[in-house]
Amino acid sequence: MAKAAIIGGGVIGGGWAARFLLNGWDVAIFDPDPQAPRKLDAILQNARASLPALSDLPMQAEGQLRFADTLAEAVAGADYIQESVPERLEMKHRVYAEIQRTAPNTPLGSSTSGFKPSELQDGARNPAAIFVAHPFNPVYLLPLVEIVPGPAHDAALIERVKGLLRDLGMFPLHLRMEIDAHIADRFLEAVWREALWLVKDGIATTEEIDEAIRMGFGLRWAQMGLFETYRIAGGEAGMKHFMAQFGPCLSSPWTKLMDVPEFNDALVDLIASQSDAQSGHHTIGELERIRDGNLVGFLRVLKERNWGAGKVLNDHDARRKSAMPAASTGPEPDMAAPLVLTQMQVLPGWIDYNGHMAESRYLFAASETSDALLRLIGADMTYVGGGHSYYTAESHITHLGEARLGDDLTGSVQVLGADDKRLHIFVTIARHKVPVATIEQILLHVDMKAGRTCPAAPAVLDRLLPIRDAHATLPRPAQAGRHVGERKS
Amino acid sequence: MAKAAIIGGGVIGGGWAARFLLNGWDVAIFDPDPQAPRKLDAILQNARASLPALSDLPMQAEGQLRFADTLAEAVAGADYIQESVPERLEMKHRVYAEIQRTAPNTPLGSSTSGFKPSELQDGARNPAAIFVAHPFNPVYLLPLVEIVPGPAHDAALIERVKGLLRDLGMFPLHLRMEIDAHIADRFLEAVWREALWLVKDGIATTEEIDEAIRMGFGLRWAQMGLFETYRIAGGEAGMKHFMAQFGPCLSSPWTKLMDVPEFNDALVDLIASQSDAQSGHHTIGELERIRDGNLVGFLRVLKERNWGAGKVLNDHDARRKSAMPAASTGPEPDMAAPLVLTQMQVLPGWIDYNGHMAESRYLFAASETSDALLRLIGADMTYVGGGHSYYTAESHITHLGEARLGDDLTGSVQVLGADDKRLHIFVTIARHKVPVATIEQILLHVDMKAGRTCPAAPAVLDRLLPIRDAHATLPRPAQAGRHVGERKS
Numbered sequence: 013m014a015k016a017a018i019i020g021g022g023v024i025g026g027g028w029a030a031r032f033l034l035n036g037w038d039v040a041i042f043d044p045d046p047q048a049p050r051k052l053d054a055i056l057q058n059a060r061a062s063l064p065a066l067s068d069l070p071m072q073a074e075g076q077l078r079f080a081d082t083l084a085e086a087v088a089g090a091d092y093i094q095e096s097v098p099e100r101l102e103m104k105h106r107v108y109a110e111i112q113r114t115a116p117n118t119p120l121g122s123s124t125s126g127f128k129p130s131e132l133q134d135g136a137r138n139p140a141a142i143f144v145a146h147p148f149n150p151v152y153l154l155p156l157v158e159i160v161p162g163p164a165h166d167a168a169l170i171e172r173v174k175g176l177l178r179d180l181g182m183f184p185l186h187l188r189m190e191i192d193a194h195i196a197d198r199f200l201e202a203v204w205r206e207a208l209w210l211v212k213d214g215i216a217t218t219e220e221i222d223e224a225i226r227m228g229f230g231l232r233w234a235q236m237g238l239f240e241t242y243r244i245a246g247g248e249a250g251m252k253h254f255m256a257q258f259g260p261c262l263s264s265p266w267t268k269l270m271d272v273p274e275f276n277d278a279l280v281d282l283i284a285s286q287s288d289a290q291s292g293h294h295t296i297g298e299l300e301r302i303r304d305g306n307l308v309g310f311l312r313v314l315k316e317r318n319w320g321a322g323k324v325l326n327d328h329d330a331r332r333k334s335a336m337p338a339a340s341t342g343p344e345p346d347m348a349a350p351l352v353l354t355q356m357q358v359l360p361g362w363i364d365y366n367g368h369m370a371e372s373r374y375l376f377a378a379s380e381t382s383d384a385l386l387r388l389i390g391a392d393m394t395y396v397g398g399g400h401s402y403y404t405a406e407s408h409i410t411h412l413g414e415a416r417l418g419d420d421l422t423g424s425v426q427v428l429g430a431d432d433k434r435l436h437i438f439v440t441i442a443r444h445k446v447p448v449a450t451i452e453q454i455l456l457h458v459d460m461k462a463g464r465t466c467p468a469a470p471a472v473l474d475r476l477l478p479i480r481d482a483h484a485t486l487p488r489p490a491q492a493g494r495h496v497g498e499r500k501s
Numbered sequence: 502m503a504k505a506a507i508i509g510g511g512v513i514g515g516g517w518a519a520r521f522l523l524n525g526w527d528v529a530i531f532d533p534d535p536q537a538p539r540k541l542d543a544i545l546q547n548a549r550a551s552l553p554a555l556s557d558l559p560m561q562a563e564g565q566l567r568f569a570d571t572l573a574e575a576v577a578g579a580d581y582i583q584e585s586v587p588e589r590l591e592m593k594h595r596v597y598a599e600i601q602r603t604a605p606n607t608p609l610g611s612s613t614s615g616f617k618p619s620e621l622q623d624g625a626r627n628p629a630a631i632f633v634a635h636p637f638n639p640v641y642l643l644p645l646v647e648i649v650p651g652p653a654h655d656a657a658l659i660e661r662v663k664g665l666l667r668d669l670g671m672f673p674l675h676l677r678m679e680i681d682a683h684i685a686d687r688f689l690e691a692v693w694r695e696a697l698w699l700v701k702d703g704i705a706t707t708e709e710i711d712e713a714i715r716m717g718f719g720l721r722w723a724q725m726g727l728f729e730t731y732r733i734a735g736g737e738a739g740m741k742h743f744m745a746q747f748g749p750c751l752s753s754p755w756t757k758l759m760d761v762p763e764f765n766d767a768l769v770d771l772i773a774s775q776s777d778a779q780s781g782h783h784t785i786g787e788l789e790r791i792r793d794g795n796l797v798g799f800l801r802v803l804k805e806r807n808w809g810a811g812k813v814l815n816d817h818d819a820r821r822k823s824a825m826p827a828a829s830t831g832p833e834p835d836m837a838a839p840l841v842l843t844q845m846q847v848l849p850g851w852i853d854y855n856g857h858m859a860e861s862r863y864l865f866a867a868s869e870t871s872d873a874l875l876r877l878i879g880a881d882m883t884y885v886g887g888g889h890s891y892y893t894a895e896s897h898i899t900h901l902g903e904a905r906l907g908d909d910l911t912g913s914v915q916v917l918g919a920d921d922k923r924l925h926i927f928v929t930i931a932r933h934k935v936p937v938a939t940i941e942q943i944l945l946h947v948d949m950k951a952g953r954t955c956p957a958a959p960a961v962l963d964r965l966l967p968i969r970d971a972h973a974t975l976p977r978p979a980q981a982g983r984h985v986g987e988r989k990s
Contacts, residue, residue: 023734073555148717149734156717183716191704194914196713198699202691207727210687215680224685227672228637230722235795236788237711237719238696239772240780244788245512245638251776255769280744283728287740291729299725300735305806306724313798316850319791320715326850340964364868365805365885366949367834371867371893379853379861396854407898408985414892429986436986452985460855495984496897496941497918497925 017090017118019083019107021048021334021368023055024123025096027151029077030059034152035180036072040078042086049079049111054297059152062304064359066153066181066325067310067332083107087115092176094145096123104132106231119173121145121159125197129162139164145173146194147182150300153307155183155324181328185322201405211286212279219290234310235320322370348482350440353384354423358415369415375407378439381423385437387477391468400469402455404436410491413448415441420447428492430480432467438489439479450491502527502564506607508572508577508596510537513612514585516640518566519548523641524669525561530568530925531575536566543786547643551793555642555670555814556821572596576604579709580667581635585612590810593621599624610634610648614686617679618651628653634662635683636671642796644672644813647683663721670817672810687787700775701768708779712931723799724809794846837971839929842873843912847904858904864896867928870912874926880957889958891924891944899980902937904930910937917981919969921956922946927978939980 017031018025019252021043029039029052041052056077087093093115097107100292104122116138124132125146133139144160157177161170174184187194193201211214216464232241239251246254248459291299314322356377364370386392386402395401416419422442429436435455459466468476505521507514510532518528530541545566550586553560568574576582582604586596593611600609605627613621614635622628633649646666650659663673676683682690699705721730728740735743773973780788803811844864853859875881875891884890904910911931918925924944929936946957957965 059581065913067699148721154717154720156713158713183712185709185712185716187705187709189704195699195705195710196717198695199714200690200718203688203727204693206687206691210684214680216676216684218728220674220676221684222729223672223674224645224647225688225722225726226724227674228643228685229689230719230724230726231643231796231799231810232792233714233719234636234723234799235715235719236792237714238692239707239790240711241789243776243780244792246785251773252769255772280741283744284740287728287732291732296733296735299729302806302808303725303730303733304801306808307720309802309806310720310799313538313795313802316848317791317794317798318848318850319795321720324716348838350774365882366890366892369867370865371896372861375864375898376859376861379859393854401855403855403900403903405900406985407860407896409558409864409896409898411894413890454986462716490668493984493986494895495982495987497943497982498984 014091015040015089017080017093017115017323017351018096019043019093019111020050020096020098020123021045022096023149024147024151025094026052026055027059028094028123028147030056030063030095030152031180031182033075033077034059034063034072036075036274038075039077040086040090041077042083044081052077053489055152058150058304061301062308063152064357065308066315067329067359082327083110084114087111087118090115090118092173093118093120094123099124099126101127101131105135108132108136111415112141115373117141119143119169119176121173123147125193128192130190131161131162133162140166141169143170143173143416144190144194145177145184145198148196150304150307153304155181155321156196157182157184158187159184160187160190160194160198162190178328179331183306183324207277208283211283218283218286222290243436289387299427347417348485350424350426350438350483350486351385351388351479352390352422352424354381356421356423357382358417358419358421363417367416369419371409371411374411374415374441374449375451377421377441377449378407378409378453379404381425381439381441382437382453382455384423385425385427389479390472394468394474396460399460400466401444401458401460402468403458404453405456406454408452408494408496410450410492410494412450413443413446415443415448419443426486426489427476427480427483428452428488430476432466432473435476438492439489440497450489452489452492452494503580504578505528506531506569506576506582506604507585508532508575508600509585509587509612510541510640511585513636513640514583515541515544516548516638517583517585517612517636518670519545519552519641520671522564522566523548523552523560525564527564528566529575529579530566531572532557532568541566544641547789550790551797552641553798553805556776556818558983572599573603576600576607577605579607581662582607582609583612584609588613588615590616590620594624597621597625601630606630608632608658608665610662614682615683618649618654619679619719622651622653629655630658632659632662633679633683634666634673635686636686639793640795642793644670644810645685646671646673647676648673649679649683651679660928667817668820670814672813676774697768697772700702700772706779707772707775710778715802719781725804753902758989773892774879796850837974839913839915839927839972839975840874840877840968841911841913842877845869845910845912847870847906847908847910856905858908860898860900863898863900863904863930863938864940865944866910866912866938867896867898868893870914870928870930871926871942873912873946874914874916878968879961884958885949888949889955890947890949892947894943894945897941897980897983897985899939899983900937901939902932902935903933908932915975915978916965916969916972917941917977919965921962921967922954924965926980929978939978941978941981941983 015038018029021041032039073259080177120142122132122144122493129144136142146158148154148156177184207221242254243251315325318326358369362369362373424440426438428438437450437453441449456465457468504527507518507530510530521528570841609631611621618633622631625631635647637643639643666673696710731743732740803809804814807815847858851858851862913929915927917927926942930938930939945954948955
């Protein structure tokens, strides 16, 4: 089991801890704040309620969480260290010195938004192990992490770190050179400054500014960035046209960004009181859950369309799936009983507006189970790659109960009949051994290129037909052979 | 029928025209470009494929579109005029003079991002009718429109315009005073300038910048703006804590925004070539459809959660519903034929390892269609919120073809039977009117809290039973009443 050390357990460090834990890593946290365990628990609850909804595969078992009494204890044996202490350089230097007394060669990423890696590395025992890994809140949901190596760096270590972060479902953006505020925060800073001017000058309230963002360009930027959006805005003529049309505006006196508003108590009070008026009817905890629900929704939309952050999620699922053991590598199941082939958990994305599992997800669970049967008889991905597969011709689903969020389900299959071209199965989806749905199906063996049925390969039939014969003695399920609307007999 | 005059039919003007037309307004366009009708047609096709997906009610009949030969002809008899001509002040003044010779008192909104209303009004016959109504591309989908009255203004006229724009499903943000670039474009301008520096200095490519936006803060800003996001980032301590933590960074030399990069051919070529490398494998038309599909997905997510732009959509639906005659939700579909209720496109996430649509997605498509039927008979989200719903008891699916990526599918439903508790339907998923799958289902009306069946509300039955009676004369589909494995008769 891989181990991550999280140094600093606030909003950002806690978000990192949640992402590592839910991806199966053990995590040791060091944070001297006595409130740290309580705060982390709140973050973990939010993460558990949202992150699993992003995957179509069951989650790994959560890793073990431990609060370390000392920095040295936290980093001992760690495969990765993430530092998220307050933005004071002398404090970071002190922390790095102590870390590198125990673990000088462990990759040490900093969540800093304010310091360049050269500043972080300054005076370190092993500067090449230190780099910027700047995430975005909520760390457990947003994919972006800016990776900025310093002047002293180990290219192989950076590549290893990027791979590791991808395995957490993140999108490492590797900056080619260090720069103040990296990339994203330069934009945030520019917008923040302009927004402070607008509030200070009484042009707009914090609420009006937020509406100006989320009702318009914010929606655009969740799926395309600045340049791709403007490429489209140029119409058929594209980017050059856009540049020609809007480029000259750059010299207009549009912004007040030549200067910085004085950051005094009056400005803080003005912003804070407007923010209270805008959002004060929700607690921070409520706002976090609203935000996370919205983000999960957006990310699922993008995932279905394999676009932007959704492509990151699909790639992550594909990597995880290919790393899973094939069903046939496990101990041979007892063939003379319905075969229990899948174990699933009901994910948030499976829930419909009635509050329980959407009907199409029962068929999805049955597909996962019939796919496991196909792998078991050797009709696996390699077989499909050779141009043959089983296609479903017909299905009949009965609903016997309602699965709910987080339920553990099993999928089992009974072979009702089979010959060289046809496979007739009966799948039961059960919760604690009580069926919640049954799915009867006919699958046909096809030559995919010719688009017609053909006999399965002998090696497949050699595995399938003995199961059929063993199942011939099982009682026929009551739901088999029913048509829709038939009265119970 | 209300009439809008659209002056200038490019990307923005065409977007306005589409929003008015699809909301039932007649539209007259004036644009001397001979390509204008062809360009508008492309925009209208995109709008028709996306805007109706935002409403849970049937759309109004589309208004009539006419290309006017003269400005005067376009604005004659118009209830509203929107100007989207190029950003040259003398041209706008010329256009306004001509408009106001014919229609001096008609509200005249300008799509300008570069000019203040005082500049637009300068020298006009009736300055009080002229104001800024600045929308965001794509105008037919994004709700934001900045309304900026000038020094001479008619408060009643501005309020009437805001109501009219709300009736188009938009979110008018009323600026309390005029300011260069209004609000949103000040932010876009700040980000744009900073981005140009990053590209010019070789820090990041256009693609890296876009990823830095859409993998991180772009996702946040589609649902909360700057201040609400930062309020959460402050953790439990909220806005004041955030300000204290990050406020001082303002004086750091984070951005290069004190200056403007020289806008020369070399910069244009650099940006355009990077943009080609990033997005050139998609045509602008493809990018528009990808963008619109993503935006519809986001907006539906927000609508389900009644948050941000989704609340605007819900409010819009509610206003439309309350304005409809009591017995009807719009033009009645032809009830004496299977009801075509959904239009879907096969998305990348729907494809299985065989390269075509996964079997569970056919049932998903059927659910979307049966949900549309339930909304049609009044068993909508409000009804579910009241504790009653229809649950599927049983389904039978036959596969007649293979849907592939990008296929356009329709879902239609025939009511085979219904009483106060049971609903027996037959859904056909078709591509170009050829069925690819059929789904026969029994749904039961349930009291969700008690967890048992009960009679549907009379208002629901009043809408359902006439459909049942009208469908009684339709031929019974061949696949209905089949059990799995039954030989074709």
